Amino acid sequence: MDIDVLQERVNKELSSIKTIDDVRKVRISLLGRKGVFSEYIDNIKLLDKGKRREAGQEINTLKLRTENRLQELEDSYAAEEKKKKDAASWIDITMPGKAPLVGKKHPITQTLDEMVRIFTSLGFSVAEGPDIELDYYNFEALNIPADHPARDMQDTFYIQDGVVLRTHTSPVQIRVMESQLPPLRIIAPGTVYRCDNDISHTPMFHQVEGLMVDKNVRFSDLKGILSMFVQDMFGKDTPLRFRPSYFPFTEPSAEVDIGCVICGGTGCRVCKDTGWIEIVGSGMVHPQVFRNVGYDQEEVTGFAFGMGVERIAMIRYGIDDIRQFYYNDIRFLSQF
């Protein structure tokens, strides 16, 4: 048994190590169960009893040194490997990312949905009516008889005698009152049509109609409901004012103005230098309308209101040309 031969073998194997895999192979061939050291340790018992102890010690010392050396080598190769791996995972993080497919609701739809949300939270439910409407519902039942001067206010598309494209969502009021008894709290969002086409008019646009009928509904309630709407839609501090106006189907009638959001009230083109923008037409339901639907006006009172969705969207987003909504240009649609 020659320790020097063992030493030489160990040195040779260690110096052959080039990679972390070599470390593992050498560890097995030297220190494994059937490795060189095991062989030497097994051979100790063949020695003289007196020499056994010394030889054992020498082998053990060498084994320990070898183990330490191998661990050192393994650590250093592992570190080197990790470094290489890290280097290989490099990317240029400034390259552009991949855009997901993003869809958008039309700004009119977004605004309409928001309006419906607000009124729903105030206890109103959604009602509907046809776009192709009878003259009776669009005009007469709303206290606008055939020769009424108020018909001049609206340019009507006619389908045939007595049939029109509704010029406002107000006929839904009549249809609801004809089919239901009070109390009522409804809104009617929808498409309306007027024979008009220029920078501030499109032949089709959207309105939201509102109607509340019950015992003791007051003008002050109309102010309350519309104030809550305006504050929710445009912000808590939005100035607003109620101003007398005229609609054939309400009496008294009121128009609601909000402080111009474009100029902040100092005057601009949008608010025609008044500092105010008109957004809602409203009023107490006209007694004649109640008579027309057979409601007892001694029993119930009510208010109604109507607003243009395009107008509210224009104010909300700062759009100055209503026709933009209907070009459907994706450079426009993608902004909302």
Add this chain to the structure above:
Amino acid sequence: MKVPFEWLSEFVVIDMDPQDLALKLTMCGLEVEGTEKKAPSCNGVVVGKITAIDKHPNAENLVLCMIDTGRESLPIVCGAKNVAVGDKVPLAAVGAQLKDGFVVEKKKIRGIESPGMLCSEKELGLSDDHSGIFILPDECRVGRLLHEEPFVQDVILDINIPPNRGDCLSIYGIAREVGSILDQRAKLPIFNLETEANKKGKDFVSLKVLNTDACPRYVLRMINGISIKTSPFWIRNRIIKCGMRPINTIVDVTNYVMLELGQPLHAFDYQRIRGKRIEVRLAEQETTFRTLDGNERKLLQGDILICDGEGPVALAGIMGGENSEISETTQDVALESAYFNPLYIRKTTRRLGIKSEASLRFEKGIDIDNVGFAAERAIFLMNRLSGGAIIKGEREVYEKKELKTLFITYSHINGLLGTHISQQDITKILRSLDLHIKKEGEEGLFITIPNFRHDINEPADIIEEISRLYGYDRIPATRPISPLSAQKRNAREIALGTVKEFFKGAGFFELINFAFFSEKDIEYFLIPPSDERAAFVGIANPISREYAVMRTFIAPGVLKSIAYNINRGAKNLRLFEKGKVFFSKEGAPCERFAVCFAITGREAEFFWRDKYNDYDFFDIKGIMEGLMGAFGITFFPQKTSEPFLNPQRGVDIFVDGTKIGWIGELREEIVKSYEIEQSIYCAELQFDIILQKMKLEVQYHPIPRFPQVTRDFSFFIDDSIPVGMLMDKIRGASPLITSVGIFDMFRKEKRSVSFRVVFQSYEDTLKDETVNRLQEIIIKELTNINGISLRA
């Protein structure tokens, strides 16, 4: 209506500036839409006085005026004939600026140097009159700058008069409103009518009103021996400021009094009234009549006519006739002031499409009590401007009616408004409006409505009057007394919500197009006449041919939006639109909801790491599958019957045996009709049927506790065998099969298709032999079919 502040101030004392008044009017219901400052467009022009007029030594038609400017005396060369010593005139000395920025320079005129010029109204930007030098009113101060003179300055209020407030279509009417607001009473103009004592109206003309329902009041007055001229500046100026055109002293006076008092007037040339007789009656039969604008008008039974001894001379309240019109040589005038029933006037104007300042006022109803006074006022002004003699007395027919009286309770007022307005405040407001309180009771008031307020017919109208003068801003904002109840969303709202959410999540932009299209669109899409989409609802008065009929389907609008965007450089589009479509069913219009969606191009133009394929049929089909999945609806695609789809790449969608829509590639020639060069995959669905079939309630299924097993199979399959059918077959092979997918398809002489089948048991872990047995069954079932073989 345009209301000059200066004119308004003649009737009420306004101690505030026009802007403040405008706000007050707006807040009381007369919305002031704008205010316009009026001043002559000149600078440096001064008031001068002519102290002497000498002949120009070198020119016969020129004179030399010595002008006193207050500081010096300047010799000015002048060509006008209308100047006299003592006149005050506008002097533009060298350096002064006139209309359109014209600057006056020193000039030699026929050898005489003129250090300035005298100006016409036109040169000062005051009117179009260039006939002579503008002779200034005597109250102008010599030496003062002209544009600082009060008589040329004004602010014009542009007031939006509500359609029911015909009583506000005059300066006096507005003044009455201002009076109510400022707690004053508007004053009517005061004048003194000097009549020719020995001539009486009844000797000149006879008057008969045959229908007092159509014309309850008619007044005729006469003035003789007038000479028609150009009106003085102050009259013309006011007429111009109100947006009308001055003509001559007689016509101007009728317009002036109409603007002032709201009473439309008509002047006849007395000498042209045949038979010296005026008769007001309804047309009895169809006739024609030439109005003074030169148009031949067809008159129908029921139109109100003013006739002389031989026939019509005016279409009452709307327009005079050519045959009795005032001319430059008219000497004797018969002036009409009348009240015509608004219903008759409206009917006639609507039919004839005539809108005049007069008919506008008659249509809304004028003040019947003011008819006589307005006639006097006009005759007085005609006399003042055109001379002549006023004939004493008027011819008049007046059928008086009792005034309306309404009763209203205090509790009704405060109950409807939600206010606590005191009885004193209520009566004070009513009085300020000339609403006469006939009787004051414990509970409420009897109120008499004056004739000029055609808009007040019932208690609610009185409440409006009280509320608007009380001030809407003083009415509190309250919460309704009735309790809130939870609101249920209706099915359509919910379903529309699902559509919007689905498409937004799937990367689609929503379009909103007009609900109109044109017959051309139906033609382009090759819709046969028997198809319901050819049974359109037409618009009688469309804005253009492009928008002449209501759309019967949405796809053409979507296609137009695609073309619009492609023309602007966007080639890759995912778009959807929801909305109504309209049909004519047995002559009656009906409408329903539809949804359309379309894709074109590819998902993105580029991404540096990936390669994109152009969209194909399977992209749009996947979207349809996703949408139907969102509604919980199982659908069955069938070979399409739509004429506009590529027959190889289109399917009709059936649910429970009913066709609800289609998907596919639009035919090339259709896309080309819309000037699109790229492939469009499109789909349209009837929304109402989805509403009936949808299952939106979600039922939770427990997640299986046992692992699933996946097996792949590959077959060669003839093209004649639809793979969809095979997938159904595999799915039907065992309830343990939870999903069947296609993970590969390629073609090598024959079509090779690879299926991935997932097996899952909810009861136990699947054993190999179970899955193997199922695998055998699947292979057997498929390979039994002629044209299918297992790929090794």
